[in-house]
Amino acid sequence: MIVKIYLLFGAQYAYNLRQELFWGPKMSYFRENIENTPGYTPGFQPAGADVVKLNTNENPYPASPKVLEAIRNVSSERLRRYPNPLGDEFRLAAAEMLGVSADNIICTKGGDELLSICFRAFCDDNRPVAYPAPTYSLYPVLAQLQNCRRVEVDFGPDFSLPKELANTNAALTIVCNPNAPTATFIKPEDLRELAKKLDGKSILLIDEAYVDFAGTDCVELVCDFDNVIILRSMSKGYSLAGLRFGYGIACRKLIDGLRKVKDSYNVDAVGVAAATAALKDRDYFRKNVEKVKADRTRLTEELRRLGFTVTDSRANFVLAQHEGAGGIYRKLAERNIYVRYFDMPHLSDKLRITVGTNRQNDKIIGALKEIISR
Numbered sequence: 001m002i003v004k005i006y007l008l009f010g011a012q013y014a015y016n017l018r019q020e021l022f023w024g025p026k027m028s029y030f031r032e033n034i035e036n037t038p039g040y041t042p043g044f045q046p047a048g049a050d051v052v053k054l055n056t057n058e059n060p061y062p063a064s065p066k067v068l069e070a071i072r073n074v075s076s077e078r079l080r081r082y083p084n085p086l087g088d089e090f091r092l093a094a095a096e097m098l099g100v101s102a103d104n105i106i107c108t109k110g111g112d113e114l115l116s117i118c119f120r121a122f123c124d125d126n127r128p129v130a131y132p133a134p135t136y137s138l139y140p141v142l143a144q145l146q147n148c149r150r151v152e153v154d155f156g157p158d159f160s161l162p163k164e165l166a167n168t169n170a171a172l173t174i175v176c177n178p179n180a181p182t183a184t185f186i187k188p189e190d191l192r193e194l195a196k197k198l199d200g201k202s203i204l205l206i207d208e209a210y211v212d213f214a215g216t217d218c219v220e221l222v223c224d225f226d227n228v229i230i231l232r233s234m235s236k237g238y239s240l241a242g243l244r245f246g247y248g249i250a251c252r253k254l255i256d257g258l259r260k261v262k263d264s265y266n267v268d269a270v271g272v273a274a275a276t277a278a279l280k281d282r283d284y285f286r287k288n289v290e291k292v293k294a295d296r297t298r299l300t301e302e303l304r305r306l307g308f309t310v311t312d313s314r315a316n317f318v319l320a321q322h323e324g325a326g327g328i329y330r331k332l333a334e335r336n337i338y339v340r341y342f343d344m345p346h347l348s349d350k351l352r353i354t355v356g357t358n359r360q361n362d363k364i365i366g367a368l369k370e371i372i373s374r
């Protein structure tokens with residue numbers, strides 16, 4: 001009988017079956033919380049030249065030419081050696097730009113690595129995380145990996161800061177500002193109030209991945225509070241999503257603690273050279289951001305003209321509500337136009353659309369006109 005099964009289904013399957021029959025279901029090698037999480041689902045990365053890709057909030061314009069020059073100039077000697085463990089060249093440039101000290105900065109492999117470091121540093125099964133919802137879908141995944149309880153506080157209909165966030169007893173409180181996927185913005189004064197209320201009780205991590213398109217930020221708070229960490233990304237305003245570079249800003253004591261948790265060489269020599277060149281080219285950065293903001297205004301107006309309800313965006317994407325959003329999403333995908341659709345409470349009637357180039361925005365608007373008029 002066992003021999004027949006071997007022949008029919010292959011050795012591995014029959015081995016597993018025999019183990020289950022005789023010994024019961026095999027234990028998982030993973031911790032229970034890891035076994036039970038589906039993990040993060042990154043936005044789809046379609047291939048092909050004629051694809052209009054507006055689903056992962058990349059910048060539609062290229063990075064500064066100085067970035068490629070900096071990459072070309074990385075010597076083989078610099079590659080032979082381990083990199084500077086703290087990315088000093090970048091920290092110095094960022095400190096000068098922000099008016100803080102280099103000791104207030106930690107370089108990370110994208111903003112996502114800073115999130116992961118913060119979960120590992122502050123959360124466990126007795127130390128929950130809190131955040132307003134809906135927000136960045138990576139937070140609940142990191143909470144599950146860290147086996148910590150999540151306190152999700154619903155945003156009200158106007159997406160202002162929920163008052164209950166100050167009373168959750170969480171060890172880590174995260175506010176994404178501008179928020180993804182709503183594109184809405186909370187005034188820095190409101191976050192200052194929250195930082196004050198959480199002082200001595202909780203870390204306040206302000207995720208500013210999209211702040212380059214917002215016009216104002218919360219960096220001042222790190223000088224006044226020892227419980228505030230600001231997350232920044234080079235993926236959006238600096239057009240470097242492929243490089244994987246981000247950083248955190250906080251008081252020195254917090255930065256010293258976060259350094260203990262990061263990998264020893266978490267940012268590499270090429271990344272540091274490229275990110276520093278991008279950060280230093282201020283003129284290019286400003287022009288790039290202004291172009292995206294102008295395209296955002298036009299995209300928002302066109303969508304509203306088509307009958308979508310669109311919140312005022314302070315990011316490089318818009319959240320557009322329309323009846324039958326799920327169907328519209330699928331019909332766009334059939335035309336090789338990709339946006340993001342979240343089939344979940346608060347979001348199932350909306351599409352998150354990254355601001356593209358004028359040509360890409362014209363394409364999606366043209367397709368939406370056709371789809372909606374049918």
Ligand SMILES: Cc1ncc(COP(=O)(O)O)c(C=O)c1O
Nearest residue numbers: 110111112136180209233235246
């Ligand atoms: C809200 C938010 N935070 C952080 C990140 C992480 O950005 P990255 O790791 O590309 O720097 C993203 C990426 O899309 C994001 O949407």
